[in-house]
Amino acid sequence: MASKTNSENGSKTEVPNPSSSEAKQQPQPQIQGIRMPTIEEFRAQEFWNNCGVRSVASGITGGGFGLFMGMLLGALDNPVMQETMTGRQQLIHNAKQMARRSWGSAKAFAVMGLIYSGVECVVEKGRAKHDTTNTVVAGCVTGGAMSARGGPKAACAGCAGFAAFSVLIDKYFDRHN
Numbered sequence: 001m002a003s004k005t006n007s008e009n010g011s012k013t014e015v016p017n018p019s020s021s022e023a024k025q026q027p028q029p030q031i032q033g034i035r036m037p038t039i040e041e042f043r044a045q046e047f048w049n050n051c052g053v054r055s056v057a058s059g060i061t062g063g064g065f066g067l068f069m070g071m072l073l074g075a076l077d078n079p080v081m082q083e084t085m086t087g088r089q090q091l092i093h094n095a096k097q098m099a100r101r102s103w104g105s106a107k108a109f110a111v112m113g114l115i116y117s118g119v120e121c122v123v124e125k126g127r128a129k130h131d132t133t134n135t136v137v138a139g140c141v142t143g144g145a146m147s148a149r150g151g152p153k154a155a156c157a158g159c160a161g162f163a164a165f166s167v168l169i170d171k172y173f174d175r176h177n
Contacts, residue, residue, distance in 0.1 A: 051125065055118035062113025063106045070102030077101070108146075116142040116166075132170060139166030 037045070047053060075098055085093065120138035124130055143162025144155040 051118055051121035054121050055114050058117035059110045059114030063110030065113075066105035066107070066109025067102050069109070070105030071098055073105070074098030074101035112142060112146060115145055132167060135166045135170045136163045139163035142166075 075094075077094075077097060116138050119141045120134050123137045124134045127134065140159040140163040143158035143160070143165075145158075146162070147154045147158030150158075
């Protein structure tokens with residue numbers, strides 16, 4: 001360390017010498033290069049950006065979730081059993097009921113996932129924006145399509161309800177910053 005005298009009050013202060021061992025010991029920041037994706041990674045990304053692939057994957061995932069939920073809720077059903085049924089007959093009856101409920105839930109969730117994901121992807125690509133409007137449109141179309149058998153009033157209520165639910169879920173997970 002070199003000393004320097006202050007001309008105003010005559011005091012000496014220590015000034016670091018750049019050639020001292022302290023200055024040499026400080027690590028230099030490492031500059032990391034940018035890694036470019038490989039052709040396989042690029043192709044995989046392009047594959048998953050396809051709206052059809054996204055829709056089918058969401059449909060399969062929704063079907064699996066529906067199957068699980070149907071099994072869970074089917075097992076919780078407590079149907080009135082006749083006293084004439086044996087334990088084996090009751091077990092078979094419950095298994096059939098659970099299978100029917102699982103299959104119905106799996107179909108409903110698969111269609112829901114397929115429609116929602118497909119519409120959201122198409123709207124997002126068409127608008128070239130990733131925001132809440134895509135969620136509202138996808139929720140409205142999905143809710144309307146799922147409840148269309150009940151007539152126009154049911155379709156409108158399904159549209160509004162599913163769109164509101166989609167926005168709430170979107171805000172909860174904070175997808176659009």
